[in-house]
Amino acid sequence: MGKRLVLAGGGHVHMSAMKGLEQFTRVGHEVILVSPDEYHYYSGMGPGLLGGMYRAEDVRFHVARMVQDRGGQFVRGAVERIEPDSRRVVLKDGQDLSYDVLSLNVGSRVPLNFPGAEDADNLFAVKPIQELVAARQKILEFIHKGIPLQVLVVGGGPAGLECAGNILGLAEEHGGPVVVSVVAGSRFMGRFPSRIRRLALDNLSRRGARILEGVRLDRFNTNQAVLSDGSRIAFHVGILAVGVSMPEVLADSGLDCGPGGGVLVNEHLQSVSHAEIFGGGDCIDFQPSPLDKVGVYAVRENPVLTHNLLAALDRRPLQTFDPGTPDYLLLFNLGDGTAILSKHGFSLRHGLAMKLKDYIDRKFMREFQVSGEV
Structure with a gap:
């Protein structure tokens, strides 16, 4: 039975x-x-979705149809x-x-446990990935109006790096003035080798991002972040890329x-x-x-x-x-057509690294995108 x-x-x-x-x-x-949800979004392509490299249809699986087409039941x-x-x-x-x-x-999930976060309509978490679609649209609204845009990224790990890079890439593509401030905690990309950290810092800094180390987010006021040292950052759009729970x-x-x-x-x-x-x-x-x-x-x-x-x-x-x-391949999408690659202690930033990441991600999508996602 x-x-x-x-x-x-x-x-x-x-x-x-x-x-x-x-x-x-x-x-x-x-x-x-x-x-x-009837769709599942692939997190590895989320930053590229934010930056405009991918459409929503490119990074999701129609899991409801996948199951139903094969004799199972889907319950939302x-x-x-x-x-x-x-x-x-x-x-x-x-x-x-x-x-x-x-x-x-x-x-x-990315916890919204900062005071004031739940009352803000201009804050977006990196999970669920669908939030990045809304964040992209919000950023484009400011860019198209010609308003100098202040974007806050909370988190100094890979998600913060990739989101900051792809927001800069989005602004660079559409010609909009933007300042991206990254609240990185104790040390930006601190758990990675110094070579990766240096490549990441050099790329974002060269493109105008502000990397704030040694401070953490304390709370939100209206369109304003209050940091652990008492300083404040005004922002139009905020991205929460802090650790998951x-x-x-x-x-x-x-x-x-x-x-x-x-x-x-x-x-x-x-x-x-x-x-x-x-x-x-x-x-x-x-x-x-x-x-x-x-x-x-x-x-x-x-x-x-x-x-x-x-x-x-x-x-x-x-x-x-x-x-x-545990020495798996690392690939970080910087939103400018390049990626940071690291393997066996060797690290570089190059356009070919981004092409490799795109190839690996699209190959994974092709394997399981079998139920009318596009």
Whole structure:
């Protein structure tokens, strides 16, 4: 007799399962995808979407159609509560779904926990990626009116770098005056080797960006950011590219969670406290070794998670996930036709690096963009 698999979230790590859904349905299993939106946007191309390199259609997957075309069900909604002891997922609209196996790919979010942030209509977070579409439109409105634009980017990591570079690129393409201020925290790109940091600083500074180190965002007033040293920055558009946090539903569910707040999973991507629950991507903490919150691990998890979900339904042995080398390829889109590339301690900024990033991203999109996204 077939069993029910619930996929919570239509993100990167569920792509193989959704594309190969027929291997579940043809043996009688019922598959339900729960997602707040019928589309999933690929975060690796988000900065390029902000800068105008890509259209929305280029960077999204029609996950609802992907599942429905292969015999599954799509339920629009967000997970409000997980009840692992009774094997139920409760959605925010009150829908109640039972499961035999549950897979979590609910991602992470950029917290709007700065005082005044929720009341501002000119602040946009880098996640969900759809926010960058609205941010781009807002920036273009100012540029087309000829208003000298002040843009605030909060965050001194890769997301802050790529967003700042692509905002500058957007203004450079459309001929609009813009000042981009990056509130970088203690040190801009501080967790990366000095060569990467220098390439990033040189590029943004040469293009007129202000990089503010040693200060953090404290709160927002109307169209104004107040920093930890008491200084203030007026802005027309603000981008929040600070560190991500886990959805509260994970900790509230009673599942064992790791130090990063994600569901703690073993070498099979299986919850250490509830064997019928699996997960991948940003919303897990991998018990064997910490993993960076980067897309490369979600891509690597894809086939193993798909195999193990089917194996769990059929009571077959599970595969072990090997994260691979932590020295993965780094590519940062600077919004000026170049990218920073780093691998094995070698780093450079070049147009060919951007072409390589574009090729890799588009190849991933072609593999899973199978359901009428464009």
